Amino acid sequence: MEKKWWKESVVYQIYPRSFMDSNGDGIGDLKGMTSKLDYLHELGVDVIWLSPVYESPNDDNGYDISDYQAIMDEFGTMKDWEDLLAGLHSRGMKLMMDLVVNHTSDEHKWFVESRKSKDNPYRDYYVWRPGKEDGLEPNNWTSFFSGSAWQKDEETDEYFLHLFSKKQPDLNWENRKVRQEIYDMMTWWLDKGIDGFRMDVINLISKVDGLPSTPSGKRYDWGGDYFMNGPRVHEYLQEMNREVLSKYDIITVGECPGASTEDAAQYANKEQTELNMIFTFEHMDIDSGPGGKWDVKPWELKDLKDVMTKWQKGLEGKGWNSLYLNNHDQPRMVSRFGNDKEYRVESAKMLGTFLHMMQGTPYIYQGEEIGMTNVRFEAIEEYNDLEIHNMYREKVTEGGEDHQKVMESIYVKGRDNARTPMQWDESPNGGFTTGTPWIKVNPNFEQINAKQALADSNSIFYYYQKLIKLRKEHDIIVYGTYDLVAEEHEAIYAYTRTLGDEKLLVVCNFYGDEAVFNGNYSFDNAELLISNYEENGNENINNMTLRAYETRVYLLK
Known part of the structure; x- marks a missing residue:
């Protein structure tokens, strides 16, 4: 097995809005992150993965980017970002930025131009199609966030594709100019000194020729087979690797929903012609029933064994695994796979051990190292996430389903479980902000917080510190x-x-x-x-x- 620094590293994910607020506006920011670098250094992590901090209207919490080379005002300035990078590097840590290039914001200058006319030079930067003669959308695909994956634009009487929010139009990767713009932007960030990219839904960038409807005959149907792991995706990633990635000693991980171990062995091949590793989702679906994510069923240990072993053995000698049990899109792992009540500390430590001792690069999500838990807000209005609100509207407001039943599924699976503010101490709002937080703090912050963890030699924090240290001491891990x-x-x-x-x-x-x-x-x-x-x-x-x-x-x- 070829030795690489990114195989030996432990990554810590920061969700910027929820990590630390330095100016009292209720939103986490870059200066707040910089103020907590000693905490991260003490934990012992090697790489910080920063969820998007780019200019964005914030329709999907920063994953709708309007300017790839500017910082969102709420997070600070480019100087603040440079100070964060310098602070990380001075402590021997690295920075991995989020790369979101399947889609942009509809407020990106490319899309603003693209929608002006059918012959605009930027028209072909996105996926535009006329509607069908019967007035229906170009095909029957649905968006990840529910509803049609197409939005009609009155200006030119055509539809644009959006696999996510209607404010996140998909880029047209068939267009060589689009790809070159992206490679130039990536090079710009790498030349500023970053150490890698986490690539958002990168396996969706190639769509099947002709964008056909699914054969189900339904007006709206899941079309994943037509845009996940598409026909040219490996060609595009190999081109990206040749033109950008191979020129730097960096870490790359691709978020790849629907990828199999065979797919992963291509994306994360040992020749490193594409990416270092991918995020698989298979283990995140073991508590999903036939109705998908929100159809919650009890998970079974046998299923976890089957999935984890399949990936460990499937990539053995062929590629590299990423290891995670929670992130900004998933609920808190101690609530989902452990016991967040009487055995919260014990089960959090067990889950950390289970993961960190496997082959692959471990990813820690902020607050995991102190055993933060899921949250139960009473009112749907207290939730912020677009996906939650779209689902609730579809099921309850329009579909007439039982409010409490749907809320129970949100308590188990909602993305906002991971997005409540980091709990630093027992002061108001957990020490996250002196203002009103953008989303409420989990009420258990007085019992579960970083200050308490640092004062307790038997805490989850120090246990994680030991897990990370062992990794540095034993090649076998x-x-x-x-x-x-x-x-x-x-x-x-x-x-x-x-x-x-x-x-x-x-x-x-x-x-x-x-x-x-x-x-x-x-x-x-x-x-x-x-x-x-x-x-x-x-x-x-x-x-x-x-x-x-x-x-x-x-x-x-």
């Missing part, structure tokens, strides 16, 4: 091969990592009852590297009784 053990166990997820004559044994109890693990390992020495309960290190590892949400990692020699 980064480069060892993965194998699932105790596959049929209903409560325990256990696996080994192997590198040369060393073996790592990772055992995780995913439930609140005691569970017995029986192994069959012969070794001269078993060193307990980390556990979330007090241990004396002399247990018989071939016959272990694990307490509620207990995890242990042994190095066998």
Whole structure:
């Protein structure tokens, strides 16, 4: 396995609006982030992934960009951004920027020109089509945010494609000029000193020729097969790699919904002709019923084992995994996969161990390291997320579904679970702002906050610090091969990592009852590297009784 710094790194994601507010306007900003760099440095993370801070009308919280080379006023100035970059670099940390190039904002200068007339030079920067003779949209695709993926523009009496919000028109990657504009912009940021890109929905940039409707006959239908992992996507990414990425020593990760392990082995191939790694979504769907994300069903450990093992083995020797259990688009992992009540600390530590000991680059989402939880706002008006409001309108306001039933699904799966402000201390608004926060703080901030975590030597924060430190000390954690053990166990997820004559044994109890693990390992020495309960290190590892949400990692020699 070829050694690379980005394989050995741990990434920490900052969601700018919710991290730290320096000026009291209720919105997190760049100066706020810079003020917390010592905290991140103490945690030990290597790379900061910054969700978008570009100029944006904020229809989708910054993922609708109106100027790729300017900073949103709410976040500060380019000088503030440069100070953040310098602060990171001076502490030995790197910065990965979010790259959103499947679509722009409808307020981007390219789209403002594009919609003026059918013969405007920028018309072909986007995907325009006439409607059908019966007055219907060009095809029956639906948007990720519900409703048609097409919006009629009265000015030219044609429709433009938007796979997300109607204020996020899709760029036309078939147009060589569009691609060149994007590569020039990427080069501009890299020359400013950034260390990589996280690429938003990058596997959607190539659509099937002719943009056909799905064969279902429905007026509105999911058309993912026509725009996910499309016919030219690898051609485009290889071109991007040749013209931009290969010229810098950087980290790249592509968000790729609907990608299989076979797709990932191409996107994140070991020859590095495209990207370093991708984000898979398969493990994020194990609690989704046949009706999709909002059709919540209880997840099963067997499904988690199947999916994680498929990706670990599927990319072995072929590519590289990214490892995550939550981010700005997903609920809090301790609420979803652990127990955020009586075993919040234990289960948060177990989940962190489970993830960080696998092969791949781990991603920590802000607040994960202190065990922040999902939130339950009573009123739909207290939520901010466009996706939540679109779904609620479709199901309750227009569809007549039960309000409380839909709210329960939001409590489990809503993106705003991850977007409530970072909880720094027990002061008003969790120390996030002196003003009124853009979205309410989780009411449990008085019990769960960074100040409390830093004062407690047994906190989740210091446990994560140790996980990160172990990664730096043991090549096996980064480069060892993965194998699932105790596959049929209903409560325990256990696996080994192997590198040369060393073996790592990772055992995780995913439930609140005691569970017995029986192994069959012969070794001269078993060193307990980390556990979330007090241990004396002399247990018989071939016959272990694990307490509620207990995890242990042994190095066998």
